[in-house]
Amino acid sequence: MKLKKSKFKILLILYFLGFSMFTRVSGQPVPGKDENIPFLVTFGKDGKTSWGDYDFHQVFFFSILKDYTKPFYIRVFDPDCGGENDEIQGVFDTKTMFSVYGGKGVDPEVNPESRGLLKGLNYKSGNLLASRIFGNEARYDNNYYTFGPFNPSEGDFNTKWNSYMFKIVCEGISGDDGNLYKYFLSSDPDNNIPIEGANAFTYAYHFRMWNDFKSVSHIYPYIDTGTVYIRQSNFDWDNDGTILVVSRYKQGIQIPISNEDNWVTSNIPIEPPEVGSSLDFQFHKRQDELVKNNNVVITLENQRGDNLKFYSSPIGGVPIYQPQMRVEKVKPKK
Numbered sequence: 001m002k003l004k005k006s007k008f009k010i011l012l013i014l015y016f017l018g019f020s021m022f023t024r025v026s027g028q029p030v031p032g033k034d035e036n037i038p039f040l041v042t043f044g045k046d047g048k049t050s051w052g053d054y055d056f057h058q059v060f061f062f063s064i065l066k067d068y069t070k071p072f073y074i075r076v077f078d079p080d081c082g083g084e085n086d087e088i089q090g091v092f093d094t095k096t097m098f099s100v101y102g103g104k105g106v107d108p109e110v111n112p113e114s115r116g117l118l119k120g121l122n123y124k125s126g127n128l129l130a131s132r133i134f135g136n137e138a139r140y141d142n143n144y145y146t147f148g149p150f151n152p153s154e155g156d157f158n159t160k161w162n163s164y165m166f167k168i169v170c171e172g173i174s175g176d177d178g179n180l181y182k183y184f185l186s187s188d189p190d191n192n193i194p195i196e197g198a199n200a201f202t203y204a205y206h207f208r209m210w211n212d213f214k215s216v217s218h219i220y221p222y223i224d225t226g227t228v229y230i231r232q233s234n235f236d237w238d239n240d241g242t243i244l245v246v247s248r249y250k251q252g253i254q255i256p257i258s259n260e261d262n263w264v265t266s267n268i269p270i271e272p273p274e275v276g277s278s279l280d281f282q283f284h285k286r287q288d289e290l291v292k293n294n295n296v297v298i299t300l301e302n303q304r305g306d307n308l309k310f311y312s313s314p315i316g317g318v319p320i321y322q323p324q325m326r327v328e329k330v331k332p333k334k
């Protein structure tokens with residue numbers, strides 16, 4: 001009887017663990033809570049690519065479940081380039097434009113050009129809902145600017161995810177400094193109030209590493225059905241320590257890293273237990289010498305050349321390595 005009770009308890013715990021993993025609400029801050037990334041980064045278009053931004057723009061998507069029908073806001077933290085947080089080159093003379101898009105043409109699953117991966121393609125597809133250019137503005141330094149209100153039905157509806165898609169494009173339209181910023185999807189214009197079931201994702205993650213030895217940053221790509229291997233590309237990693245890939249199945253495989261102003265790519269095999277879950281790309285800083293102000297870009301594609309999404313709130317939760325999966329794999333079939 002006692003055994004039965006404890007078994008039931010374990011099942012109950014497992015059920016709620018699984019349940020909370022899928023309904024957990026933390027996709028609102030970008031970078032996400034589990035990512036431990038200090039800032040997103042976009043340089044003015046006159047910057048040098050050796051400072052860590054190869055295309056001077058960054059595209060992020062927000063998905064909002066159909067059930068949510070109230071207005072929402074996109075809050076940008078430190079949208080200006082000057083004062084605190086930002087990376088100065090000479091003097092602060094950079095202008096950055098943030099633009100919010102909705103409507104047809106936004107959904108990156110239907111319209112690959114919307115992903116913003118290739119120069120010259122129309123990553124500004126969709127209806128422009130709001131836009132603002134920021135220079136060196138003390139008012140928004142270390143502070144929020146709020147876009148909105150937006151109506152969820154102004155988005156591009158995606159049936160598979162039962163969600164409306166929105167897009168925010170950040171462009172360094174002039175100057176050469178690095179604009180560091182963050183986003184928060186909120187139901188309130190003045191506070192960061194998460195929206196249940198919402199998430200954020202990008203296809204080309206441009207971010208800043210911490211300026212300390214101890215902090216490990218993470219990004220969480222989702223492995224969709226049919227993935228056999230993925231091809232990773234990392235840019236301008238400044239030879240800063242190691243990048244490890246961890247999953248339910250992988251204890252931690254080290255991938256080749258870039259140094260200064262170069263891309264390094266490699267293939268990573270995907271095993272069946274990893275499909276339908278997230279991978280954990282871990283960014284460990286080198287320990288002998290502190291690499292400061294390291295900006296880096298990561299993109300992934302599958303064996304068909306289709307790009308993978310990095311979710312701010314990992315789908316299925318943060319993957320934890322489960323050694324028994326390896327044992328099961330090598331067990332001979334009866």
Ligand SMILES: [Ca+2]
Pocket residue numbers: 088089090091092093094175176177
């Ligand atoms: Ca400058």
Ligand SMILES: [Ca+2]
Pocket residue numbers: 077078079080081082085086179180181
């Ligand atoms: Ca900034």
Ligand SMILES: [Ca+2]
Pocket residue numbers: 050051052235236237238293294295296
């Ligand atoms: Ca760098």
